[in-house]
Amino acid sequence: KAGVTQTPRYLIKTRGQQVTLSCSPISGHRSVSWYQQTPGQGLQFLFEYFSETQRNKGNFPGRFSGRQFSNSRSEMNVSTLELGDSALYLCASSPAGGSPYEQYFGPGTRLTVT
Amino acid sequence: AQSVTQLGSHVSVSEGALVLLRCNYSSSVPPYLFWYVQYPNQGLQLLLKYTSAATLVKGINGFEAEFKKSETSFHLTKPSAHMSDAAEYFCAVTPYSGAGSYQLTFGKGTKLSVIP
Numbered sequence: 531k532a533g534v535t536q537t538p539r540y541l542i543k544t545r546g547q548q549v550t551l552s553c554s555p556i557s558g559h560r561s562v563s564w565y566q567q568t569p570g571q572g573l574q575f576l577f578e579y580f581s582e583t584q585r586n587k588g589n590f591p592g593r594f595s596g597r598q599f600s601n602s603r604s605e606m607n608v609s610t611l612e613l614g615d616s617a618l619y620l621c622a623s624s625p626a627g628g629s630p631y632e633q634y635f636g637p638g639t640r641l642t643v644t
Numbered sequence: 645a646q647s648v649t650q651l652g653s654h655v656s657v658s659e660g661a662l663v664l665l666r667c668n669y670s671s672s673v674p675p676y677l678f679w680y681v682q683y684p685n686q687g688l689q690l691l692l693k694y695t696s697a698a699t700l701v702k703g704i705n706g707f708e709a710e711f712k713k714s715e716t717s718f719h720l721t722k723p724s725a726h727m728s729d730a731a732e733y734f735c736a737v738t739p740y741s742g743a744g745s746y747q748l749t750f751g752k753g754t755k756l757s758v759i760p
Contacts, residue, residue, distance in 0.1 A: 635687035
């Protein structure tokens, strides 16, 4: 099976712009979670989607949003980018009905805001 | 609420020596615990998980971890370090809620260096 894929792998944006990141989960996985990884804050949970519904949300401002499509692919959007949004954004998928809470991570999208 | 503390942001061991990476957790409900490894410019790979079955959990690449409820610990060990083990290791916890929530809370990570 193909793993979790994320596009693009690298992205450079300017402050004030918006960005959309994409995640394709492992085939058959219905849960997709997003995490932000920075040197200062470490790995932080953004949100989780299951069957096109946001099931859980972390402590991030409303500029961070996401959605999930009927094929379980997910996108996250960050509006009005700030320098502090520079990070590695990781997507993880989980099988529905499989091992509880086991998440499979993609390689991440490295976002740099200048 | 749950939290994870990893003692030591950097650990160095000699090749062939014991690897011990420490993780202590805090959780108000029975936890599920995980160790992930991250190689440079890559995502996270699951090493092993504890899900309330056996307290000694064996994972990939020769790693294992023991869940000790009395010490709220889940330390990761490997009897003999290999150069390829050099990476960053993350301990994570999620509460067992039965509601299918998949939120992981991670520790700050421990960078493991292996000296030849």
